[in-house]
Amino acid sequence: MADREMIRIEIDGKSVSVEKDTTILEAAQSIDIYIPALCNSELVEPYGACRLCIVKVDDGRKTKLVTSCNYPVRKPIRVYTSSEMVLRNRKITLEMMLSRWPNVQVIKDLSKNAGIKKPRYQHPAVDLNPNACILCGLCMRICEQGIWENIINFTTRGAVPAGRMSYGSDQPHCIGCGACAEICPTGAITMVDDPNQPNDAEMIRKAGMRITKEMIKYDEEQCDMRGVGTAHLVEIMDAYDLLPVMNYRFGKHEETPKISSDIFRKYFTKGKPDGCWLGCTMACAKAIENFELKTGPYKGERVLVDGPEYETVGGSSNMGIFDPYFVAEYNFYCDTYGLDTISFSTGTSFVMECYEAGVLDKEKTGGLEIPFGAKDAALELLHQIGRGEGFGLIAGKGIRYMKKYFVENFGADPGFVFDIGMEAKGMEYSEYVTKESLAQQGGYGIALKGAQHDEAWLIFMDMVNKQIPTFEDKAEALHYFPMWRTWFSLCGLCKLPWNDVEPADNAETDEPAKVPAHVQGYCEFFEGVTGKPQTMDSLIRMSEKVYNFQRVFNLKMGFGKREHDAIPYRSAGPVTVEEYESRQDRYDTQLREDVGIDPSGMSSEEKVALTRKYREAQYEHLLDAVYKRRGWTNNGVPTIAKLTELGIDFPDVIELVTKHGG
Amino acid sequence: MITVNGIKLDWYEGKTVRDVIQEMNYLFPLLIARINGKLIPRNKYDSTEIPDKATVDIIHLMSGG
Numbered sequence: 001m002a003d004r005e006m007i008r009i010e011i012d013g014k015s016v017s018v019e020k021d022t023t024i025l026e027a028a029q030s031i032d033i034y035i036p037a038l039c040n041s042e043l044v045e046p047y048g049a050c051r052l053c054i055v056k057v058d059d060g061r062k063t064k065l066v067t068s069c070n071y072p073v074r075k076p077i078r079v080y081t082s083s084e085m086v087l088r089n090r091k092i093t094l095e096m097m098l099s100r101w102p103n104v105q106v107i108k109d110l111s112k113n114a115g116i117k118k119p120r121y122q123h124p125a126v127d128l129n130p131n132a133c134i135l136c137g138l139c140m141r142i143c144e145q146g147i148w149e150n151i152i153n154f155t156t157r158g159a160v161p162a163g164r165m166s167y168g169s170d171q172p173h174c175i176g177c178g179a180c181a182e183i184c185p186t187g188a189i190t191m192v193d194d195p196n197q198p199n200d201a202e203m204i205r206k207a208g209m210r211i212t213k214e215m216i217k218y219d220e221e222q223c224d225m226r227g228v229g230t231a232h233l234v235e236i237m238d239a240y241d242l243l244p245v246m247n248y249r250f251g252k253h254e255e256t257p258k259i260s261s262d263i264f265r266k267y268f269t270k271g272k273p274d275g276c277w278l279g280c281t282m283a284c285a286k287a288i289e290n291f292e293l294k295t296g297p298y299k300g301e302r303v304l305v306d307g308p309e310y311e312t313v314g315g316s317s318n319m320g321i322f323d324p325y326f327v328a329e330y331n332f333y334c335d336t337y338g339l340d341t342i343s344f345s346t347g348t349s350f351v352m353e354c355y356e357a358g359v360l361d362k363e364k365t366g367g368l369e370i371p372f373g374a375k376d377a378a379l380e381l382l383h384q385i386g387r388g389e390g391f392g393l394i395a396g397k398g399i400r401y402m403k404k405y406f407v408e409n410f411g412a413d414p415g416f417v418f419d420i421g422m423e424a425k426g427m428e429y430s431e432y433v434t435k436e437s438l439a440q441q442g443g444y445g446i447a448l449k450g451a452q453h454d455e456a457w458l459i460f461m462d463m464v465n466k467q468i469p470t471f472e473d474k475a476e477a478l479h480y481f482p483m484w485r486t487w488f489s490l491c492g493l494c495k496l497p498w499n500d501v502e503p504a505d506n507a508e509t510d511e512p513a514k515v516p517a518h519v520q521g522y523c524e525f526f527e528g529v530t531g532k533p534q535t536m537d538s539l540i541r542m543s544e545k546v547y548n549f550q551r552v553f554n555l556k557m558g559f560g561k562r563e564h565d566a567i568p569y570r571s572a573g574p575v576t577v578e579e580y581e582s583r584q585d586r587y588d589t590q591l592r593e594d595v596g597i598d599p600s601g602m603s604s605e606e607k608v609a610l611t612r613k614y615r616e617a618q619y620e621h622l623l624d625a626v627y628k629r630r631g632w633t634n635n636g637v638p639t640i641a642k643l644t645e646l647g648i649d650f651p652d653v654i655e656l657v658t659k660h661g662g
Numbered sequence: 663m664i665t666v667n668g669i670k671l672d673w674y675e676g677k678t679v680r681d682v683i684q685e686m687n688y689l690f691p692l693l694i695a696r697i698n699g700k701l702i703p704r705n706k707y708d709s710t711e712i713p714d715k716a717t718v719d720i721i722h723l724m725s726g727g
Binding site: 457466 | 667668687689690691692701703704705706713718719720722723724725
């Protein structure tokens with residue numbers, strides 16, 4: 001956002017400097033000069049319908065009455081908001097309104113301020129309803145402009161139109177967001193349907209409306225979630241060397257622009273909200289309509305592709321494939337077969353690297369020639385997985401199975417396949433390169449469900465901002481954020497409205513990464529549903545109980561100890577000489593500055609080994625710090641003291657953790 | 663010389679917050695800029711000049727799944 005041209009104007013004798021194209025009404029509000037207005041809101045485009053905001057403008061050549069809500073400042077002017085001519089005209093307008101809607105409070109108040117006791121006119125269609133629709137059009141404008149829907153409009157003609165759903169019926173496309181009711185100045189629109197009977201529906205709506213307002217005002221310049229969804233991250237991750245390329249060997253690629261969000265923006269259905277649930281105004285789901293499939297059982301048919309989102313696109317770069325049509329096709333078939341795009345793409349990236357390294361060949365894959373970039377082979381493998389046939393029977397069981405299978409049946413070097421097979425606790429990694437963020441390595445490795453970033457996404461805090469330099473800092477982040485994100489899961493809520501749009505004043509808060517205003521909003525959601533007031537700490541406490549209980553469950557199922565938090569080395573550093581040399585400056589600098597070894601004269605193989613020794617030790621230190629912060633033993637088992645403190649010291653739990661040294 | 667997120671960068675007269683963001687290739691939209699601890703509003707990135715020897719923090723928030 002470039003700085004805008006500033007223009008100095010005078011309003012009622014007060015001087016103010018405003019950005020070019022600021023409206024007179026906005027300029028007046030910025031210096032606390034009140035101008036009445038009924039049809040205006042910062043959430044919609046100015047309308048100029050109610051005519052109450054008229055002011056007199058003197059541009060040096062002539063004076064005229066204008067509506068201040070839609071008059072942009074483009075040159076120095078003098079503005080008079082309460083001249084005799086202004087007040088006389090405003091009064092006439094208000095008298096006409098009062099004659100028609102004599103009991104509407106906002107009109108009564110404005111009339112009283114204008115000195116009107118009784119209007120001089122009699123309106124033929126007088127409406128005595130105190131909550132009458134006054135035809136300001138705010139509801140239909142916020143629906144169309146703010147929510148991208150078109151549910152409400154002026155209905156009926158003649159003297160008694162009103163803002164209603166068409167034909168007086170319920171519209172199935174209404175998402176029930178409540179924006180029209182919130183913006184209505186007279187209470188003509190109210191939300192009446194509370195099927196879940198929450199404790200305080202109004203509290204929930206107000207908290208939701210705060211997010212909706214931010215989406216309307218800021219989304220386009222922030223993450224553009226409604227425009228392109230999480231796909232906006234593709235080019236960003238590439239810029240920060242974080243987009244997985246060829247099984248996480250690299251973090252960027254010259255062909256990334258072919259699969260950037262600008263490409264998918266062209267294909268996404270436009271101008272319609274696409275939320276996962278009714279009422280969601282972030283609506284970041286996105287879809288490609290009328291996509292013609294080129295392979296598989298539906299070849300030649302035109303279908304709707306639900307996506308792609310970031311992870312699906314990042315999975316494609318991870319397979320070395322930079323073709324948006326491939327992304328859409330594999331997205332569709334993963335959904336159709338009930339496969340996860342992350343598991344498929346990360347698993348196939350592993351297959352491709354094994355193919356290139358000679359672990360696999362055409363004979364072992366049943367004829368599939370599948371190096372990086374082989375999109376036809378990748379789709380054929382996807383169909384084989386879907387059908388449960390051929391090499392798909394092996395690949396479909398995931399990386400953990402493949403590693404063991406390749407070692408036992410194909411003579412693969414176990415060290416190599418375990419280093420490059422990107423899974424933890426049996427789950428495939430999602431699509432971020434973690435090598436330069438120790439905290440994120442922990443975010444994947446320690447996560448209870450396996451290698452997923454949805455417990456903690458700390459790469460920017462750690463690698464870019466350098467906000468969490470010590471092990472203790474990282475451990476604190478790996479306490480707070482997993483607990484916070486667990487809370488969303490406890491409540492069945494989406495995490496995206498928490499930090500994919502931010503309040504205007506978020507930067508001024510003590511901990512902007514936590515988006516404190518939104519955390520407060522979630523406290524209100526919870527209280528609105530249950531009637532129980534909450535604080536940030538109490539939400540975290542809820543999660544801590546469940547999180548520790550889940551860790552105990554993992555322990556019971558054979559996954560809850562330090563050994564299970566191990567990560568494949570590719571997650572921590574360069575496995576191959578090629579990887580090391582591709583970022584040689586970075587790794588040499590670390591050896592020199594952090595390890596205290598002069599790498600000059602060393603072979604790349606030696607440097608790979610030294611880097612590995614250092615980074616693996618760092619990860620173990622991180623585990624020590626995180627376990628300590630969470631109240632776990634050095635083996636990653638919750639202590640009895642911690643379980644007691646959390647009130648989950650049930651006899652069978654105590655028996656289990658005691659057996660494992662808790 | 664100035665320090666940006668712990669990295670040393672060359673300084674020149676008139677170098678702005680926007681110049682630093684471009685030099686660092688910081689494409690992410692949710693940024694918070696501070697010069698020697700003082701918050702710089704997003705609409706002032708083009709016009710705010712950075713003094714020599716300043717410590718600049720360009721804090722990236724989080725987003726995505």
